[in-house]
Amino acid sequence: MSNQPTLVLRADEIHITKSTFGFENKAADPPYRLFLTDAAFHLTNLSNHLTEGTAVGNLTGKLMDSGEMKVEATFRPETQGPDFALAVHIEQVQMPALNDLWRAYEGIDMAAGLFSFYAELAIHRHKISGYAKPIFQDIQVSDPRTEQQKSVLEKVKEKVIGGLAKVLENPRGEVSTKTDLSGTLDDPQTSTWQIVLGLMQNAFFKAILPGFEHEIGRPRLKHPK
Numbered sequence: 419m420s421n422q423p424t425l426v427l428r429a430d431e432i433h434i435t436k437s438t439f440g441f442e443n444k445a446a447d448p449p450y451r452l453f454l455t456d457a458a459f460h461l462t463n464l465s466n467h468l469t470e471g472t473a474v475g476n477l478t479g480k481l482m483d484s485g486e487m488k489v490e491a492t493f494r495p496e497t498q499g500p501d502f503a504l505a506v507h508i509e510q511v512q513m514p515a516l517n518d519l520w521r522a523y524e525g526i527d528m529a530a531g532l533f534s535f536y537a538e539l540a541i542h543r544h545k546i547s548g549y550a551k552p553i554f555q556d557i558q559v560s561d562p563r564t565e566q567q568k569s570v571l572e573k574v575k576e577k578v579i580g581g582l583a584k585v586l587e588n589p590r591g592e593v594s595t596k597t598d599l600s601g602t603l604d605d606p607q608t609s610t611w612q613i614v615l616g617l618m619q620n621a622f623f624k625a626i627l628p629g630f631e632h633e634i635g636r637p638r639l640k641h642p643k
Contacts, residue, residue: 419466420495427466434459439479443522450518454479454487466495485511485533499603500541504548508535513557530558541603548599 419425440453457479464473477489487508494501513520513531520526532555539548 421467425466427464428470429464430462432459432461432464439477446522448518448521450522452482452516452519454481455483456480464493468495481508481511482515484515485509499544501543503540504538506535506537506539508533510534513554526559528557528559531556539599544603546599546601546603549596550599551596 419427435458437457437459438453438455439457439459440451442451443449454477457477459475459477461473461475463471465471473493475489475491475493477487479487481487485508487506489504489506491502491504511533513528513533516533517527520528534553534555535551536553537548537550539550540546
């Protein structure tokens with residue numbers, strides 16, 4: 419429907435307040451659900467025609483009823499594929515609240531710790547740019563099984579994760595890494611939301627513990643020119 423001359427879709431303002439948004443992945447093992455409570459969503463100047471200008475949206479709430487989350491985005495209805503910019507701030511989520519996620523992708527439980535995540539993502543003229551940066555504080559890995567029940571590989575994995583966290587820890591007691599996002603969009607017809615979720619998921623798990631940075635960046639929302 420983007421820029422179709424015979425069709426005009428427009429919403430000056432959309433507001434959703436005091437709500438809960440959830441995302442559930444039943445294909446993962448184990449399945450997990452992420453949710454945002456006390457959520458507010460605001461979208462202005464939404465249209466399917468580029469001549470109407472840029473749509474601006476923001477979403478705020480508490481991730482897993484714990485840390486603060488804020489998402490800012492701009493969208494433009496191009497005919498050659500998605501055209502948007504996105505900035506994500508997640509701060510101070512209790513890591514045990516995300517244990518189903520850690521189990522599904524890393525096979526570990528967290529007994530304690532705080533999780534923050536910052537990211538920028540933009541797509542313009544089939545080009546992808548941005549970064550993803552998770553930050554961990556006071557990590558403690560746990561496992562409800564006894565030491566006798568664990569395999570040798572599981573014991574080694576716990577020690578490696580704990581050891582990496584200690585080695586990568588900066589003077590503020592934080593583990594901070596960063597993954598750059600860049601490349602080209604293979605299929606311009608792919609849904610914008612599929613692109614956003616896929617890139618964020620891949621970037622997040624690639625960035626968990628591969629490197630170290632002393633500076634903790636904060637994203638600033640800029641739409642590509």
